[in-house]
Amino acid sequence: MNIDRYLNMLLEGQKTEVLGVALNLKIFKSLEEENHTFNSLAVKLELNPHNTKVLLDALVLLDLLYKQGEFYKNEALTKEFFIEETKGYCGDVFLHRKEMLNHGKKMLDTLVKEGCGALKDSKHPKKWAGAAKRFLRQEQENLISKVALDTVTRLKEFSSAKKMLDLGCSSGIVGLEIIKSHLSLQGVLYDYKEVTDVVDEHIKEYGLQNRVTTLSGDIQNDDIGSGYDLIWCSNIFYFFKDKKEVIEKIYKALNTNGVLVSVHVEIDETDKTNLDEYFYFLFLNMQERGVLKPFELSDIFEETGFRSINSYTSVEMPMTKSQIHIAKK
Structure with a gap:
């Protein structure tokens, strides 16, 4: 018996933030437009190279990207739903829901203490x-x-x-x-x-x-x-x-x-x-x-x-x- 289940809940917020940052920086759109290593993407978007690699590797682990040699590529689901200006784009849905849930989290303590x-x-x-x-x-x-x-x-x-x-x-x-x-x-x-x-x-x-x-x-x-x-x-x-x-x-x-x-x-x-x-x-x-x-x-x-x-x-x-x-x- 341990509390790993509850400690692991803390990691979900980081996963959410990783996708949110990728959408706001238009990472997926940039990767769709041309081939990029972490370094070339960092140069194009004016980002820190080391942390760009950490972010991209996190997106690979989330099954949103995959690696082809040194290049990062969009997975099929990412192409369908997370590339801005495409017909199926749902990135704003994710960001809106994220904002809505974050607002709820900020209000939770007050609501419990004082009611609505x-x-x-x-x-x-x-x-x-x-x-x-x-x-x-x-x-x-x-x-x-x-x-x-x-x-x-x-x-x-x-x-x-x-x-x-x-x-x-x-x-x-x-x-x-x-x-x-x-x-x-x-x-x-x-x-x-x-x-x-x-x-x-x-x-x-x-x-x-x-x-x-x-x-x-x-x-x-x-x-x-x-x-x-x-x-x-x-x-x-x-x-x-x-x-x-x-x-x-x-x-x-x-x-x-x-x-x-x-x-x-x-x-x-x-x-x-x-x-x-x-x-x-x-x-x-x-x-x-x-x-x-x-x-x-x-x-x-x-x-x-x-x-x-x-x-x-x-x-x-x-x-x-x-x-x-x-x-x-």
Whole structure:
């Protein structure tokens, strides 16, 4: 018996910092543009040669680089996700999540001693809008949309759907990808006004102005529209004081035989297989947000009147497992 497990936890922060530094210095981009030894890369980026080698060797150990003779090369995963200005780039997602978790770590001691206090207000439309331009767009485009499309296109009701709502759409990319895949589907993308101003630009990029509109407001308090055959919502229920009220609003907004697809993290704090989920939501939980328990949403869906609820766990969403509920009116 020893405490190595807990001492080893200290090393995770160093690994995170190594990747963060590499992204900020655009190490991977430089290695993709031309062949580099540690010394030539240090000269190009004006870095300390010895510590450049230490950093590059650390990235090799993390399976982000490999060595070919004296040259350092990007691994396939690095090429796909961590080279800036490429289609699949998710470096900003990593840096944003890192910053968010670091902020939580700094606040942890205060939250334990004093509670959430002034932190209770979760409505930061301008921050959400800024994230929708970069971090959340990258995440939705490269990590979430594939899961969403796979989930939605398997529904037997999807081919006949005429109108969908992406509720709490953030960048709007998930809704846009779904609508793009269905040539006759009309769509509404809903979020705060500051966010939908960003989404309007994304709609133009997709060339879907004739089929997609935005609706702005506060989901808990404002109208979300009606006449939907499909509603997609992901990671929004944590922020509502009255989840049942919002779910009843969603139910009323759906047409008969309409389908709600809900994707959220549900945590059983007594189940050690939920370790990653528990610690990822630690800061949110300490702010007294509505971290979801297993069956919490499905029970409310049933109480609200949904006639059919199919639930399963997806391991394809970023960071943590998610529970997908497909509820039919």
